């Protein structure tokens with residue numbers, strides 16, 4: 001698999017079997033009382049209240065901690081999640097959200113917690129993928145401290161990949177969730193044009209592909225047809241899957257589609273999408289020259305869907 005987008009490039013082995021290996025987890029994830037780090041090859045990715053740690057000295061860089069700093073954070077983390085292995089290097093996410101001042105917990109001085117979404121393009125794409133994975137799973141833990149069935153506290157299990165209700169009469173196991181969202185490039189029925197919309201949440205005059213969440217009991221293809229119609233009044237057919245992108249803001253995966261319109265009259269029913277138009281290739285090329293008219297390259301599957309239509313002829 002080659003990387004197309006931000007957040008999709010991490011190559012670590014999620015090592016599912018080790019999540020169930022209590023002995024291995026105890027030896028490798030619990031804090032080392034001797035402080036002896038010999039032989040340990042640990043990388044810790046701290047998360048604080050959904051923000052990611054960045055080295056601020058010089059060029060901005062993801063703070064994936066090693067050595068003494070990693071050990072300090074491991075000992076002080078409210079929750080430690082085993083993310084996986086890269087060779088014999090162990091990657092973990094550490095939740096420091098319980099501290100009002102997370103820097104009191106042993107973080108290097110030249111670091112700061114920042115919103116990953118705002119600075120991802122400044123980071124190495126692989127590092128951004130690690131930070132996204134850590135952010136997403138810690139976000140899930142923060143929202144599932146109590147059982148949704150009986151309200152009792154939950155406890156972390158399987159290296160941080162489940163939370164188990166501590167009420168023995170319930171004992172429900174809760175797993176991390178990912179919300180599927182569809183995102184689609186819609187082509188005109190008879191002209192060389194595509195449908196792009198402007199969402200009121202977009203900053204500047206950006207036009208992008210139509211998108212929306214999949215609903216319970218719905219196929220992905222049905223979600224594409226429904227969302228395009230709901231937002232633009234356009235009916236589509238020939239829905240074809242193209243690619244996907246993890247989008248952990250907070251917990252989505254974007255599933256990219258191409259679809260062909262069979263109607264052309266646009267009506268924006270939706271409160272979110274306040275404008276939508278048919279754009280010719282020349283018009284999209286013109287927008288692509290500007291900095292803010294289209295979503296930025298590489299960051300999002302929306303731009304990839306637009307570009308793959310734009311450059312196919």
Ligand SMILES: [Zn+2]
Pocket residue numbers: 147148149150151152165166167170171172
């Ligand atoms: Zn319960």
